[in-house]
Amino acid sequence: MMSNQIFLLVLIYLLLCSMVWAQEEELIGDVSDGSRATPVHLIQLIDHDSSVVRLDDQPLMPYSTKITCGKCHNYDKISTGLHFNAGDSAASAGRPGHPWIYVDQQSGTQIPLSYRDWPGTYLPQEIGISTLNFLETFGRHMPGGGVGEKEQFRSLENLFRWQVSGDLQINCLSCHDAEFAYDRSEYALQVARQNFRWAATAASAFVWVRGSAKDMPDNYDIYFGRVPDQPQKMPPQVFYDKSRFNYKNEVFFDIVKNIPNENCYFCHSTKIVDSTRTQRWHFDGDVHIESGMFCVDCHRHGLDHKMVRGYENEQRNTDKSMTVTLTCQGCHLPNNDEPVPKVGRLGAPQPLHLGIPTVHFDRLTCTTCHSGEWPKQQVLPIRTSAAHALGMHGVIKSEQALPHIYSPVFIKQSDGKIAPHNLVWPSFWAKVINDSIVPLEMEFISPIVQKFIVNDDTLGIRSWLDLNSGVIIKILDSLALNMSSESEPVYISGGFIYRRDDDNHLLQETHKIAQPYSWAIAHDVRPARQSLGARGCDDCHSTSSPFYFAQLGIDSPMGIHKNKTRAVIEFQEKNIIAAWVFSFSFFFRPLLKVFIISSCLLIAGVLILYSFKGLAKITQAAAGKK
Amino acid sequence: MYQIVVIIFFVIMAGWVFWTVKSGNFTTPKLKILLQKTLVSKKEFIKLKGKSYSYALRILFYQITLALFFLLAVSGFVPIMITGGHLSGIPLIIHVTIAPFFCVSLALSVLFWVYFLRFDSKDWDYIKGLNQKRKKKHKAILDINFWQKVNFWTFATISLPAITSIILGMYPIFGTSGQEILIELHRYSTLLLFIVVLFHIYLLFIKLNNESYI
Secondary structure (H helix, E strand, C coil): CHHHHHHHHHHHHHHHHHHHHHHHCCCCCCCCCCCCCCCCEEEECEECCCCECCCCCCCCCCECHHHHCCCCCCHHHHCCCCCCCCCCCCCCCCCCCCCEEEEECCCCEEEEECCCCCCCCECHHHHCCCHHHHHHHHHHHCCCCHHHCCHHHCCHHHHHHHHHHCCCCCCHHHHHECCCCCCHHHHHHHHHCCCHHHHHHHHCCCEEEECCHHHCCCCCCCCCCCCCCCCCCCCCEEEECHHHECCCCEEEECECCCCCHHHHHHHHCEEECECCECCHHHCCCCHHHHCCCCHHHHCCCCCCCCCCCCCCCCCCCCCHHHHHCCCHHHHHCCCCCCCCCCCCHHHCCCCCCCCCCCHHHHHECHHHHHECCCCCCECEEEEEHHHHCCCCCCCCCCCCCCCCEEEEEEEECCCCCEEEEEEECCEEEEEEECCEEEECCHHHHHHHHHCCCCCCCCCCCCCCCCECHHHHHHHHHHHHHCCCCCCEEEEEECCEEEEECCCCCEEEEECHHHCCEEEECCCCECCHHHCCCCCCHHHCCCCCCHHHHCEEECCCCEHHHCCCEEEHHHHHCCCHHHHHHHHHHHHHHHHHHHHHHHHHHHHHHHHHHHHHHHHHHHHHHHCCCC | CHHHHHHHHHHHHHHHHHHHHHCCCCCHHHHHHHHHHHCCCHHHHHHCCCHHHHHHHHHHHHHHHHHHHHHHHHHHHHHHHHHCCCCCHHHHHHHHHHHHHHHHHHHHHHHHHCCCCCCCHHHHHHHHHHHHHHHCCCCCCCCHHHHHHHHHHHHHHHHHHHHHHHHHHCCCCCCHHHHHHHHHHHHHHHHHHHHHHHHHHHHHHHHHHCHHHC
């Protein structure tokens, strides 16, 4: 009996060992053999059921990236990467980044969302957005994985919908497919149709997918085909280009390690909304890219896809010394402490910074002077891929379309350095419970708000609808009627919280929660001669300098905020009067130099004169004369 | 590093002041006399004629230079002692506003004082006397005038790197490492200037305590 138990324990131990070994087993594509050539990816397609896709299959199924690519590359390890680990509590949130901005024009809502623990953002479920709805809305510019395929993020009411839509697996091809016909916009459209399972396949150059999982009922069986009682609705169907399959049922994928910049730009583009520069040729782009570099030359990673973001003090579990060399200073500034020099990677030039006092390097990030749009008196709005769905078919091209993001705003970071940021003003309905403020769910507020706000956006500009105090009071009244007595509805907008008082007036209060959300930017990097300070101190130190005194528009649907601004210096934790006086002093700087240099010359002249006199005495003494 | 150096220096200086006060060498009446002897009132200044103008201006520039130096020292050293790093904000504004006036005043002081504080044969004799007394192991007699001259020339000499290090940094001549050297040069040379000024005050007190030295 005893020996049987021992045998069983040993068997379990061996089984566990074999499982661990299996997990850590390196696949063929995990470790490079050292060749710098790109391996040809002529591979068989494997569907979500691990069956090889054959052209005579009925129905034809989409291929699974997890299984097709995962055959040679460790998918689990890759899924811990920066682009896929937003919902992973074990992953470091890192410096606050670009959030997903949920916008509802009708309810005056513009709220930053994120699965990462970034202060100022909210989890989608906090405003009643399920993971399925989140992916439908924002999956267009997500490469899948993470919340798209982990069951822990799925709500019970959507359980059957997930069976129809399938997982939104990591779309390896969105970055690695260099084929010009790879259609990321098609991927985005498929995601919006809840065709998660089909999205990566549909974007491929040799596949067409039609139909929509969203139109299918919860009990739709993907192997069955059409829905009998709704024949007009098209289920997702796959059509492969037969000419792309060889006799072994293999297909060629133009897979590259050095990701083309255009692939990154699909999700990471920024458009400056500037009435003086409306054409694409008016802009130059990032100086690194224009000189022939790739985004991935700096934003590197290993198999784990934990990409280097490249900001100062980036915390990394591994390869920290290498990460440091991929920051601005790491590449461009000399560091003689290293046993082996790592600076000047890829030929990075060393800046001279002639005449720039070193205090600037203690107080400012490199990006302050070198990155983003050259600051102007009025902070400019921008449009980004993630926020405005740039690059998609049928994108709203109105420059006033929500969300409203402003850039560059020079803000003091948590590390004490000032850096250029993008900024968005949150506007949303919330409730106050026991002194804490939480956003209200969209499903709750939408029907109430719709009764009071008139949608007069007939031109489809998609900017704010007008909200006056009277309407806000009515909505707050109506919300209060539908809420428990312990909680109080409030509206957050333009940096303030709005609530009703006992006399039914609108009260305006300041609160941390109403403050704008901002995230540091690093691109586009301008050429050295277009950096702040290149023309002299006046670039920043003048009484009209945008660095301190640019006006940031307060963005809100409320009429009282119209044309209201705040000086960006308020975000730098600096005294505006002190900054103005200091800037004003630069007006006298030339005079100061004249005075000081003249004084120095006078002192030096006197010293030299008397030195010569002393020398004369010595020579006299040497000659024996008194 | 510099913050620690400055703190150590000021701790030693505070100890020295405490010791001086405790030993009775520094009292309020004595300070009053010292100020009366060194200050020229507006009334006196107007009364002065001819050659006396030179004396009045000499004293005036000396006083202004000393006062501005102390303001520069307070606006420069105190924030460094508290925060370390670089000057910024209101202390920086005060510092850069006072600095040009100090430079002009210092230059004029040097111009007005240099003739009176030039070294001569008496100083040479004093140095020779010091050497002989050292050989015979006799206690040397302190010649205040000689040491005030040394003080003056040291201050004038060190003020040049202290001032030029900052003014050169305002021109696109030096890169980052050059700028770092310049700022360190400014920091340590001003600390030396402060020591020189303290020595000057020390000499004034000795002079006040013992009239025979005058």
